[in-house]
Amino acid sequence: MNYQWYPGHMTKAKRMMQExxxxxxLVIELLDARVPMSSRNPDIDELGKHKSRIILLNKADLADKNRNVQWTEYFKEKGFWVQEINARTGAGIKSIWPLIKEACKEKIDRDRKRGIIGRPVRAMVAGIPNVGKSTFINSFAGRACTKTGNKPGVTKGKQWIRLNKEVELLDTPGILWPRFDNQAVGEKLAMIGSIKDELLPMEELAGTLIGYLQKEYPSLLKERYQIIIHEDAYKTLEEICISRRCFRKGEVPDLPRASAMVLEDFRSGKLGNITLERPEEWL
Known part of the structure; x- marks a missing residue:
């Protein structure tokens, strides 16, 4: 399948960000730690190139811990300040305050020399849909400031949130790029839920995910579903149907139902700590 999805409100969101x-x-960019590079929007990279930059590897608790370390080093070498977080539980959130001061030290010192006192750091929070921006802002602020949801497209407008005298945040809608030159990127974004499921071929997506897990994390599939792993991902999917009693009338394997279950188990972390890409693939 050709993975494309770019609603009209995203074009508007990009123009708003430019203004x-x-x-x-400062630009605070949230990435999904399970797909750090695929969840980076090149538009945001270009738009924020002259600003201080912080990258937050969100949902780090769902990702492979060893690869979290690798990705943190990768982005630091690129000149970003980086922090692993779990916006939902608040893990890593307190470490962001000193990171902001460090990233904006030149700006703060420049204001002080000019006699400008009390001007807060203004930070834009950016990222693709469903990466957890609103959850992060609410966690960072310690109160419900924004609307949250587990589906892409919840944040449709922008809003300023004053955290304290030192920092103000600008929440922005999630934006994807108009097309995916690398279809594997679109596929990974579909796996983590950044593209609406209604637009996706779920069996094909689950088959691709299973194929990857068979190579990289075969023990997780065995442990979760108590099955024999086959070289053919679709045979493995059929084994999952049998193990979890996913049948249609006449004991016919219900592949769509099993596919949705596998994707949900991956997204929720029930399959284990999984990262779908390595830094060396992007060197």
Whole structure:
């Protein structure tokens, strides 16, 4: 399948971001730790190239811990400040305050020399749909400031949130790029839920995920579903149907139902700590 999804409100969101960057000192970009590079929007990279940059590897608790370390080093070498977080539980959130001060040290020192006192750091929070921006902002602020949801497209407009005298955040809608030159990127985004399931071939997507897990994390499939792993991913999917009693009338394997279950188990972390890409693939 050709994975493409770019609703009209995303084009508008990109234009809004271009205008708002004139007011911004810092761009805080949330990535999904399970697909750190695939969840990076090149538009955000270009838009924020003259700003201080912080990358937050969100949902780090769902990702492979060893690869979290590798990705943190990768982005640090690229000149970003980096922090692993779990926006839902608040893990790693407190470490962001000193990171902001470090990333904006030049701006803070420049204001002080000019006699400007009390001007807060203005940070834009950016990222693709369903990466956890609103959950992060609520966790960071310690209160419910934004609407959250587990489906892409919940945040449709922008809003300023004053955290304290030192920092103001600008929440922005999630934006994807108009097309995926590398279809594997679109596929991974579909796996983590950044593209609406209604638009996707779930069996094909689950088959691709199973194929990857058979190579990289075969023990997780065995442990979760108590099955024999086959070289053919679709035979493995049929084994999951049998193990979990996913049948249609006449004991016919219900592949769509099993596919949805496998994807949900991956997204929720029930399959284990999984990362779908390595830094060396992007060197």
């Amino acid at each position: 708002d960057l004139k007011l911004i000192d």
